[in-house]
Amino acid sequence: MKMKYLATTAIVGVAGLAGGQAVAEELSVLSGNNIESIAISEALTDAYTAMHPDVTFSIEIRPGGTEGDNIIKTRLATGEMPDIFLYNAGSLLQTLRPSRTLVPLNDLPNIGDVLESFTSTVSDSDGNIYGIPSQPAVVGGFFYNVPTYEELGLEVPKTWDAFMANNAEIAEKTDKAPLIQTYRDTWTSQIMVLADYYNVHTQNPDFAEKYTANEAKFADTPAAKKGFERLQEAYEAGYFNEDFGAATYNDGLRMVATGEGVHYPMLTSAISAIQQNHPDQLNDVGFFAQPGDDAEHNGVTVWMPTAFYIPKDSDHIDTAKDFLNFVATPEACDIITDAVGASGPYLVKGCTLPDDVPRAVSDMLPYFEEDGRTAPALEFLSPVKGPGLEQITVEVGTGIRDADSAAELYDRDVEKQAKQLRLPNW
Known part of the structure; x- marks a missing residue:
């Protein structure tokens, strides 16, 4: 079913001329349904409209998670994809067969200003680049409620044992949920497993290469399996909010901002949503990396942001x-x-952050300032x-x-995907 956006936003492009008159386009x-994606799409299209007032743009939203992935694939396959759409970089992009379905962007005048660390994640094996980043880089870990930490005298944990000890103290001394989970939006359930990849990479630097070559599995790699084990441990400890199955x-974000809950595993792209929905509590939310076993190797897993893409079937490619x-x-x-606040380092040359970034951003930036404290997400x-x-x-988690x-089970799920991609040794 086609989802309608709440309003129509004017966007502008390069209008053609016919008989000396601008031709309206x-x-x-197609945007994601989270508040930051919608706000970014609106702001950029409004700005572009101001420069080129002869083109309009209608915006649709789609669900997240697997349902949203299926909508993207179906609309590309049927030729019904909008002229521009927002979608993931990395492994999920590869499932779209970009060389068959998307327009290469190598000839854009500004493509050289997009950092190679990003373009490498939206390219095919022939070096064709298909996406432009829609946001800054994103890291995965835990948002935490700063006033609660201050009230209890807690320190930011650098090991999983210290993190669980903090949860125990929160459970004992407050009526707050130590660890927020939101399974109504099923995609959020993955964060504790995916954000643990820095710790996997630290212990097994060649895991990604062996995993791709079908020489390593989650089930037979102790460091990789720990993400699942930590999720199980947190559930069995009873630290989740009571409504975790129905919460969105x-x-x-509301719970961690207001202090109803204390820890929320999430990507830092959500800082923008906190700024939009809970501006008065923005600096009550801090951030720390998902802890591992070794305090000396404490770092973050980095995600590339979603990107704007153009389908080959568009009637308005130029x-x-x-x-x-x-x-x-x-x-x-x-x-x-200006639209959603500063949530991390940008991936376009010349872009800067304001001096007064939110607390969670200032907590995140030091990981990028020291060698060895970041690792790309496995995807x-x-x-x-x-x-x-x-x-x-x-x-x-239930x-x-x-x-x-x-x-x-995940190893079997991965096998299906690898065979679809026709990877060698699968």
Whole structure:
């Protein structure tokens, strides 16, 4: 079913001329349903409209998670994809067969200003680049409620044992949920497994290479299986909010911002949503990396942001490309910051952050300032990511499945994806 957006936003592109008159164009864009994606799409299209008032743009939204992935694939396959759409970089992009379905952007004048660390995640094996980043880089870990930490005299944990000790103290001394989970939005259930990859990489630096070559599995790699084990441990400890099965992503952000809950595993892209929905509590939310076993190796898993893409079936390719070229500018970065706040380092040369970044951003930036404290998420090191992970992690996080069987099931899920991609040795 086609989802309608709440309003129609004017966007502008490069209008053609006929008989000396500008020819009006109407383009369409498909956005994710989170508040930051919508706000960014609106702000960028409004700015572009101000420069090129002869083109309009209608915006649709789609669900997140597996349902949203299926909508993207179906609309590309049927030729019904809007002229521009927002979607993931990395392994999920590869499932779209970009060389067959998307427009290369190598000839954009500003493509050289997009950092190679990003373009490498939206390219094919022939070096064709397909996406422009829609936001700054994102890291995964835990948001935490700063006033609660201050009230209890807690320190930011650098090991998993210290983190669980903090949860125990919160449970004992307050009526707050130590650890927020929001399984109504099933995609959020994956974060504790995915954000643990820095710790996997630290212990097994060649895991991604072996995993892609079908020489390593989650089930037979202790460091990789720990993400599932930590989720199981947290569930069995009883630290989740009572409504974790019905709570949504927006509920989770509200809880950590207001102090109803204390820890929320999430990507830092959500800082923008906190700024939009809970501006008065923005600096009550801090951030720390998902802890591992070794305090001396404490770092974050880094995600590349979603990107704007153009389907090959678009009737407005030139205008859409001009819009994406505009997105790859410092001016566009400033527009994004004005719209949703600063949530991390930008991936376009010349883009800067304001001095007064939110508390969670200032907590996150030091990880980028020291060598060895960041690692890309597995989906940016390997094209293999099983589509069923969010269902598996919901089962672990509700006690239906243990970590051992979850890792084994995910390995089977991954195998299906690898064979679809026709990877060697699968």
